[in-house]
Amino acid sequence: MPDIEWVYIKINGIALKVPKGEMIIESAKRIGVEIPFFCYHPRLSMKEGGANCRMCLVEVASRMPDGSLRKMPKPQTSCSLPAAEGMEIETDTEALNADRRGVLEFLLINHPLDCPICDRGGECPLQNNTMHYGPPTTRFIEEKRHFPKAYPLSQYVVFDRERCIHCARCTRFTRDISGDEELNFLWRGADMEVATFDHTEYNSRFSGNVIELCPVGALLSRPYRFKARPWDLQSAKSICTQCSNGCNIKLDYRLDRIHRVNARLNEDVNEEWTCDKGKFGMDYISDESRLKTPMIRRNGELSPASWEEVLYLIASELKNAEGEVAGVGGAYSSNEDIYVFQKFMRETLRSKHIDHRMGPNFQSYNSGLLKRFGCPAMGNPIAELEDMKSTLIFGSNFVDEQPILYLRVRKGWRFKRNKVVEAAPQGLISEEIRHVTQFAEVSLNYKNGTELPLAQGLLAALFEDKGRPLGEQKLLSHLSGKNVAQCASETGVDEKDIRKAAELLATDKMCIFAGEYVTHSPDATAILEVLGDIAVLTGNAGNLNVPVSRNNEQGAMELGILPDMLPGYVEEQNPGMNTEEILSACVKEDLKALWVMNTDLVKEYHNSDLANSAMDACPFVVVTALAITDTAAKANVVLPVHSVAEKWGTFTNVERRVQAFCKAFEISPDIHAEWKVFSDLSSMLGSPMTYADGKDILNEIVKSVPTFAKCGPNTLGDEGVILNPVAGGKE
Amino acid sequence: MAETLNRTFTPIAQGMALTLKHYVKMLTARKENIATFQYPEERREQFPRTRWRHVLTRYDNGLEKCIGCSLCAGACPARCIYVEAKENTDENRVSPGERFAIKYEINMLRCIFCGYCQEACPTGAIVLRKDFELSEYSRQDALYTKEMLLEPILMKK
Numbered sequence: 001m002p003d004i005e006w007v008y009i010k011i012n013g014i015a016l017k018v019p020k021g022e023m024i025i026e027s028a029k030r031i032g033v034e035i036p037f038f039c040y041h042p043r044l045s046m047k048e049g050g051a052n053c054r055m056c057l058v059e060v061a062s063r064m065p066d067g068s069l070r071k072m073p074k075p076q077t078s079c080s081l082p083a084a085e086g087m088e089i090e091t092d093t094e095a096l097n098a099d100r101r102g103v104l105e106f107l108l109i110n111h112p113l114d115c116p117i118c119d120r121g122g123e124c125p126l127q128n129n130t131m132h133y134g135p136p137t138t139r140f141i142e143e144k145r146h147f148p149k150a151y152p153l154s155q156y157v158v159f160d161r162e163r164c165i166h167c168a169r170c171t172r173f174t175r176d177i178s179g180d181e182e183l184n185f186l187w188r189g190a191d192m193e194v195a196t197f198d199h200t201e202y203n204s205r206f207s208g209n210v211i212e213l214c215p216v217g218a219l220l221s222r223p224y225r226f227k228a229r230p231w232d233l234q235s236a237k238s239i240c241t242q243c244s245n246g247c248n249i250k251l252d253y254r255l256d257r258i259h260r261v262n263a264r265l266n267e268d269v270n271e272e273w274t275c276d277k278g279k280f281g282m283d284y285i286s287d288e289s290r291l292k293t294p295m296i297r298r299n300g301e302l303s304p305a306s307w308e309e310v311l312y313l314i315a316s317e318l319k320n321a322e323g324e325v326a327g328v329g330g331a332y333s334s335n336e337d338i339y340v341f342q343k344f345m346r347e348t349l350r351s352k353h354i355d356h357r358m359g360p361n362f363q364s365y366n367s368g369l370l371k372r373f374g375c376p377a378m379g380n381p382i383a384e385l386e387d388m389k390s391t392l393i394f395g396s397n398f399v400d401e402q403p404i405l406y407l408r409v410r411k412g413w414r415f416k417r418n419k420v421v422e423a424a425p426q427g428l429i430s431e432e433i434r435h436v437t438q439f440a441e442v443s444l445n446y447k448n449g450t451e452l453p454l455a456q457g458l459l460a461a462l463f464e465d466k467g468r469p470l471g472e473q474k475l476l477s478h479l480s481g482k483n484v485a486q487c488a489s490e491t492g493v494d495e496k497d498i499r500k501a502a503e504l505l506a507t508d509k510m511c512i513f514a515g516e517y518v519t520h521s522p523d524a525t526a527i528l529e530v531l532g533d534i535a536v537l538t539g540n541a542g543n544l545n546v547p548v549s550r551n552n553e554q555g556a557m558e559l560g561i562l563p564d565m566l567p568g569y570v571e572e573q574n575p576g577m578n579t580e581e582i583l584s585a586c587v588k589e590d591l592k593a594l595w596v597m598n599t600d601l602v603k604e605y606h607n608s609d610l611a612n613s614a615m616d617a618c619p620f621v622v623v624t625a626l627a628i629t630d631t632a633a634k635a636n637v638v639l640p641v642h643s644v645a646e647k648w649g650t651f652t653n654v655e656r657r658v659q660a661f662c663k664a665f666e667i668s669p670d671i672h673a674e675w676k677v678f679s680d681l682s683s684m685l686g687s688p689m690t691y692a693d694g695k696d697i698l699n700e701i702v703k704s705v706p707t708f709a710k711c712g713p714n715t716l717g718d719e720g721v722i723l724n725p726v727a728g729g730k731e
Numbered sequence: 732m733a734e735t736l737n738r739t740f741t742p743i744a745q746g747m748a749l750t751l752k753h754y755v756k757m758l759t760a761r762k763e764n765i766a767t768f769q770y771p772e773e774r775r776e777q778f779p780r781t782r783w784r785h786v787l788t789r790y791d792n793g794l795e796k797c798i799g800c801s802l803c804a805g806a807c808p809a810r811c812i813y814v815e816a817k818e819n820t821d822e823n824r825v826s827p828g829e830r831f832a833i834k835y836e837i838n839m840l841r842c843i844f845c846g847y848c849q850e851a852c853p854t855g856a857i858v859l860r861k862d863f864e865l866s867e868y869s870r871q872d873a874l875y876t877k878e879m880l881l882e883p884i885l886m887k888k
Contacts, residue, residue, distance in 0.1 A: 116854075
């Protein structure tokens, strides 16, 4: 911890100690003194466009060198006023109240009073502050400024120019946080408006956040437009299911329909941001296409059936299969479902053939990573990423694969002067020019498919740099005798760039991200070995991150939906078949039944022909699904299961953080939780599982899986808990 | 004996005399002084500020006043109002401005006729009028929909 210099100040006569330079608006929060504001936001920089709403005025008296107090003649904006020794601040005086009334009267001159039809009405800072501090009436009798209503900025955001109070929160967000710099101010004075350059579409992966940031109803959600008012909505704490980052969200729903998704604060994961995939992608929960009854294939057609009928059919088929059963999927189910699924397969059905992995090469590199670094996933927690002095993003379309990790890395670059090195295939950089490349110190733009030589080049450059400790000689073996120049010519990257990148990476706080271009490459194992060497050589062993991409893929790994690992990465002596072998066995008709767990296998498996023919060839396929997908359409039995909004459960996110989500509503009593299906079937097959609810299962996981020891339902809290490290597996 | 007769018939005669007196009085009295109404043929005139059945009113040009803002639902202490809004288009204009109510339901079994909805309404769309006969044969019928609540279009001169 760096030493903090403390200063003593007084706010409204209350003495307090705050770090030197802290903005007074933050200091006031420490003692619960409220200062009204619009434009201030702790995560947005004050430079270039801050302190412009003039709402947070306070009266200040500073301590002079001779010890006397000197009052500033005019009020100051507390959001841009750093605390200094001996400062005395007043936040509630007659003069300030008059000033605030004046500021609000000015803001309301051009602000239309259409609160009843404004989607922000009821949760609007302008409305609230006007009620608290504003004048009761207006003296402005002239015509207000008029613009066309509801200008569509993008497919997600509409913009009402009349309502804008020019606080610059959205423009600062696009510059400081999302990094696309799409929004900016056009014109000046009363004509000032927020716009994209040349009025093109607002094209951002994080556009939804400006809706939450806007302190008035100027930037509004297009899907949510006129859907409900804040007081109509109920809210459930939840976790986003669109990618593995595990953003904390609030599902705002009315009856059984999700109306909008807002971010929930979690400093360790998403801070208070969401990406558009999550914010506008959770509609599937209350979609019309949701399956509401079990379906059985009769005469070639799927037709509705009762749960009793379906479960008896499945139980008898599975009994006849006598262990020649396999299960795939699970990356979209909760930890509880996953645990019960693997228990059902392993203990009730006596089958080891389960796997959740859908991409190529997983089998080969997962075990390598596990042996070397103790975990085939991320080595660093998300919150640590912003403190990494340099970050290597290797073969990844980072902003799309890991949007929240991207925001962290960018935050480190923007606010902490960290360096970023990007290595991406040539096509990718030109298409995604606005993202990591935009702020990367060095961009290594390699020929497609040359990930391995490039990684070797970086390693060779680190070795050749005489100033660095050479590390273990065995690392040299991964170089296959190449030097930097050879690697440079092989990859089409300038040799100087490789050396410069290697120099940037040689710091004591460095981390490496390997993306899909690495994990999907045929050389995945070798590339990850070399990247691991780079981490070891720079003294950052373990800082190799291979983030998973799907919702609860990490949980599926931790809880043993793997043919060779039991829950908690306990090695299985006689491993079962992996996804590819399972599907091939289905084609050869070696398996009598296949269970597909809430996954659109046909679409997701990297070889869709194999998946299709396996589904066709397997005599009995059970699919648990939210809706009839391409995979479910080929199944013998389809079971409707709960989505994230209909049950309590936990997900494990990309940094191995277990986070709980709460039940919001029930769509139909004929939709069951997945674990319920397995425990019912297990009882019918003669080995009863007695779980009352998800918390029961989590308690059992806590008892039986050592990595989950700290994750009991009562200890998770709102922010979740990171899993224990895997015992005995780190270099 | 005479004593007994006296004690029996005198009160009856007195009572009947009173009844007769009022009967005669009613026959000769002016209409507004009579307390009894021949309901349901006749209905009592309600007090000016009586709050009974809700009505969704219209502007003179036939457009609905309701803008679907749901403030009534927010103000309702019995939570008996359900509003769903939609955006007006130029082809299908229901109310002036951007927004109108596509669904407006009041559960009359829950309503306590407090009139807060009327007070909250920014456009004066929902008003409680004097129609007090609100009994229904089923609970479902007591769920008043927007079509039931809307004032018919009156072509005014």
